[in-house]
Amino acid sequence: MKKRMFTSLITAALVLIAGCSEKSTAGGSENTPKEIIYASSKDINDMNPHLYPGSMPAQGKVYESLVENTKGGIKPLLAESWDISQDGKVYTFHLRKDVTFHDGAPFNAEAVKQNIEAVQSNASKHSWIKLSTKIESCNVIDEHTVELRLSEAYYPALVELSMTRPYVFISPKSFINGETKDGVSSFNGTGPYILKEHQVDQYATFEANENYWGGAPSIKKITSKVLPAGETTYLALQKGEVNFVFTDDRGTDSLDVEAMNTLADSGNYQIVRSEPMNTKMIVVNSSKSGHPVSEKAVREAIWHAVDRETISKQIMNGSESPAETLFSSNVNYADIDLQKRAYDPEKAKTLLEEAGWIVEEGQAVRSKNGNPLAMKVYFDIHSNSQKTQAEFIQSSLKTIGVQMELVGEESSSIANRRSTGDYDLLFNQTWGLAYDPQSTISAFTSDASYLHTTKGMSNADQLYQKIEEVMVSKDEPSREALYKDILTMVHDEAVFIPLTNGSVTIVAPADLQDITFKQTQFELPFERMSFK
C-alpha cells in the first residue's frame, strides 16, 4: 500500500510537469519566423532620447535625426536638404513634409525647435558633444524650414546632428512641462518602429510603424529580451527563444567566438561581421597623480607587454585583427606614420628599470621608493572576451613585475568610473566610424569621457588647444596637420593602449537577408532587413 502511494505521487508529479511543458511548446517562438527576438544583457531602460541611460539600439529604432551619416558622407533623413551659410555659422534645414510622430503629431519646424531647445536646456549633460556648446539659437522659418545658429563655424556639426542621441526628435506631446530633462510621458518618435510593450528587466516589444515615411518595414515585430550573456543566451538561441544577437552598445559580445561558430555550423544561423568599426583598447588614467600609471614609462611598458597577436588569434579566434594605434588607418585623418610599439617584454622591463621601478630582493612586484607597481583594471563583467583578455594581460604583466588586479563590474559602473576618474586602467573602445576621429577626440576634453585619460599628459594644454582649433578649422590641409599632431601626441604619451580592431557581429537566422550596418556600432538598420 505504501509503495503504491509513493508511485502514484511520483506519477502525479510527472503528469504535472508534462502538462505544463505542453503549454510551453505551444507558445514557443520557433514557428513564427517573421519576427526578430534579440538577446540583450540589459533592459532597454529609459527610452528618453535626450538622456543617456537608454539602450542605443532600441532608441535607434524609434527616433531619427535630421541627417544620416553613411559611408558616402552625410545624407538626408528627416531633413530633405540643407544650406550652410558662407561663414559656416547658420544651418538652414528643409524638412520632409510627410513625417508624423507615432502619436500622430506632425513633425515640423516647431517640433524641431522644441526638441533642440529641450536638449540645450540640459547642456551640462551633453558636454561630450561639442555642438551643444556652439548652438546659439534654433529658429522656425516656416512650417517646414528651420534654422540653426552657431556661435562659430564648427565643421563636425552635421556629423554630430546625425548621432543616435541627443539631437533626435520626440513628439512634443511627450514633453513634461515643455522639457525632457526630467523625463517624458511617452516615447513617440518618428522612426520605423514603435515601442509597444516594456516589461522591466524582461522584454520590450517594438512593432513596425506602418505609416513610416520611408515605407513600412518588412519585419513587423522586434523584441528585445533580457538574457544574461554567455551560456543562457547560447541555449536560448539554440532553442529559438531568441534568434538574433549582436555586439551591444558597450562593445560587448554576448557570445564567445566559438559558440557563434557552433551556431553557424548548425545551419540555422549565420554570422555577419561589419568591417572594422572601432578600436578596442585599455584606457589609462594619466591624471591619477602619484599613481604609477601617471608615468609615461609605465604606460609604455604595459603597451609593450601586451601580446596582441595572441589575443587576436587565441582569444578572438582570428575574428579581430591586432590594433597598433588608437585609430586604424581607414579612419579619416588617421592614416599617419606612428611608431609601432611591438610586443616586447624585455623592452618593457628596460623601460621600467630606467624609470626607477626595480625588483627588490625576494619581491615579485617592482617598486619605487617603497611604492609597489600595482594597479587595477576594470572590465565589463558580462564580457567573456574582456575578462579573458584581462586575465591574459594580467599574467603577462606579472612576468615583467607589474601587479594588476582585475575588477569586473556592470558597464554602467565602468562608464561612471571613466567620467569620475575613479580608475587606473579600464577596458573601452573608440566610438565607431561615425564618431572617429572627431567626436572621440573632442571627448578627450570632456569630463564625461576621456578627460581623466588625457589630463595627465605632459603636454595636455597644448593638446586641448589643438583640439579646439581643429574643430573650428575651415580648410582641409590645416585640419589634417592638426589631427596628425593630436594623434601623435596621444600615441607618444601612450594613454590609449590599443588591443584589437573591433567590429559589430550579428548572429541572425540563416534566412534573414539584407543585413547591413550603419556607420556606428550603436545601432542597426532593422528596417532594411527581411526574411526570405
Place this chain on the structure above:
Amino acid sequence: MKMWKNMLQDKLALLSFSIISLVMVTGLFAPFIAPHDPYEVHMVLRYAGSSWTYWLGNDHLGRCILSRLIYGIRPSILWVFAALAVSVGIGAMLGFIAGYFRGKIDALLMRICDVMLSFPGTVMTLAIVGILGVGLENILTAFILMKWAWFARVIRTAVLQYSESDYVKFSKAIGVKPFKIIYRHIVPVTLSDIAVTASSSFGSMILQISGFSFLGLGIQAPHAEWGMMLNEARGVMFSRPEFMVAPALSIMIVVSAIHFFSDYLQVALNPKLRTSKHKAGDFAGTTTPRLQEKEVA
C-alpha cells in the same frame, strides 16, 4: 576515544573522514603536490583536453586545471574552515559566558544574538559585499559576523544543561574559579555539541562561498577557487561541459563527505540518538541551526 573506535567500524564515516583530511592536507601542502604553477598561462593550450603532462587538461588561459583544483582547496575549504573556526571561537566564548554566568549578561548577549539572527544571512553577505566591494575576505568577514550568533546560542543551551550538574555545583561550592570550571568541566562536555553544529555548518558554508564566487562576487582572478573555476567554465558550460565536471565533483564529494561525517558525529556523540526513542525536542536543538545555515547553495 570510543568515538574513534566506533568510527573504524562505520566504514562510511571512516571514508568521509579520510576524504576530508586528505583534501585538507593536500590544500595545505599545495605547492609541493601540484604538478604545475597554477598561474602559468599557455595560450597555445587553451581548452586543451587531458594529457600526460596536464591530467585534467587546461582552462581558457591554458593553465593546468589539476594544479588550480589543488590550490583552490585553500580558499574553498581551508579559508572557510578558518572562518568557521573563528566564528565558533567567538560563539563558544560568548556562549560559555552567557550560559555560565546567566543573569543580565546572558539576557544582553541573547538579545544581540536575536538581532543577528533576524538578518537573513545571504542578504547580509550581499550587503557587505555590496558596500565593501567584491572579494573573498569580505565574504568571510560577513560569514563570521553572521554565524557566531548561532554557535553562541547552541553552546549556551549546552552549557545551561551541564552547569546544573552536580560536579559543577560542587566545584563552585569549594570556590574553584569560574574560568577554571568552564575550562575543566564544561568545555569538554559541550565539545560534542560544538562539533556537531560546526560540522553541519561547514558544508553549507563551502557551498555558499562557491555560490558567491560563481556569481563573480567572491575571490578575484587569477586566484584559483572552485566556485571561481566553475564561473570560468560557465562561459563554455554547454559547449565544453567537461570543464564544469572537475570543480563541481570536487565540491560535491567534499560536501557529501562533510554531511555524512556530521551525520555520523550527531549519532556517535549523542547516545540518545542511537536508539529511536527520543523526544522531538532533543533533535531540534541540533537541526535548527543547520536549516538556517543552508542558504545560498
Place this chain on the structure above:
Amino acid sequence: MYKYMIKRFLISIPLLLIISFLTFVLIHLSPLDPAEVVLQAQGVPVITEELMVQTKQELGLDQPFLIRYLAWFASCLQLDFGDSYVTGQPVWSLLAPAFLNTVKLTMVSALLIIVLSIVLGVVCALREGKMTDKTVRGISFFVTAMPSYALAAILIWLFSVKLDLLPTSGMNSLSSYILPVIVIAVSYAGLYFRIIRSSMLNNLNENYVMYGRACGLPEHKITKTILRNSLQVAVSVFCMAVPIILGSTVVVENMFAWPGLGSLSVKSILSRDFPMIQAYVLVLATAFVLFNTVSDMINAAINPKLREGL
C-alpha cells in the same frame, strides 16, 4: 493565544527598528561621499568645494547623524528609497516588481518542498532502515551537497536543450517556474524531509501507537494518526522555509534570468548602485522578520506548548 500573537508582534518592532538603523549605518560605511555621488549622478561636470557644501545642505547631510537617520526612516516608511544611481528611476519602482517575482518563486518552491519532504519523510519513516530509506537518505546527501548552479546547469541541459520541453530562462509562462522551482526545492527538501522523518519516528515510538497496536487497531488508522501529528511538524517546516528561501534565491535567479530580487541585487552590487543595495537589504530583512513573526504565530497556534516560552 491572542496575547501571544500581540506579544510576538511587539517583539518584532524593536527588531525592525534595529535593522533599519543598521542598514542606514551600513550604507555610510561606503567609501563614497553621498553628496559627491548625487552630483555625479546629476552629471555635473566640475565638482567644486562650494557646490559640495551646498549640496550637503540641500540633502541635509550637514545635520546630525540621528536626525538624518530619522528623516531617512520617515521617507522609507513612505516607500521612498531615493533614486537609482544607474537609471535615475525611483528605487521602489524597480524593487517592487522584482520583490513580487521573488515572492512568487519562493511560494511555489515552498509548496513543492513541503510536498516532497512529507512524501519522502513519511515513506522513509515507515520503512526505517530498509532499502528505500537508505537509498533516499543517501541520495539526499548527494543532492544537498551539489552546488545549485551545477544542478541547474544539468537540468537546463537535459530538459531545455536535449528534450526541448521547458524554456531555458525568463518568466514568461507557468512552465518557466518548473526548473528554478525544482532546483530550489530539491536542495531544501533534502534537508527538511529528514526532520519529518525523525518526527515520524518519534511518533511511531510514542505510547499511543504502542497502545493502539496493543488494542488491535487497524494499521492504517494508526498511520493516519501519526500522519496528523507529523503534519504539525510539516507546517512549521514550511513556515521556517519561506523566509529562508526568500533571501537565498540569488544563485537560482541568476542562472535562470529570473527578474527577481536576487538578479537585481547582484546587478546593483556590480554597478555600485548604493540606494538599490540599501533598499534591497532593508526590504528583504523586513520581509524576513515579518515572515518569521507570522510563522512563529502559526506554529504557536498549532502547538500551544510553544506559547509558554514567551
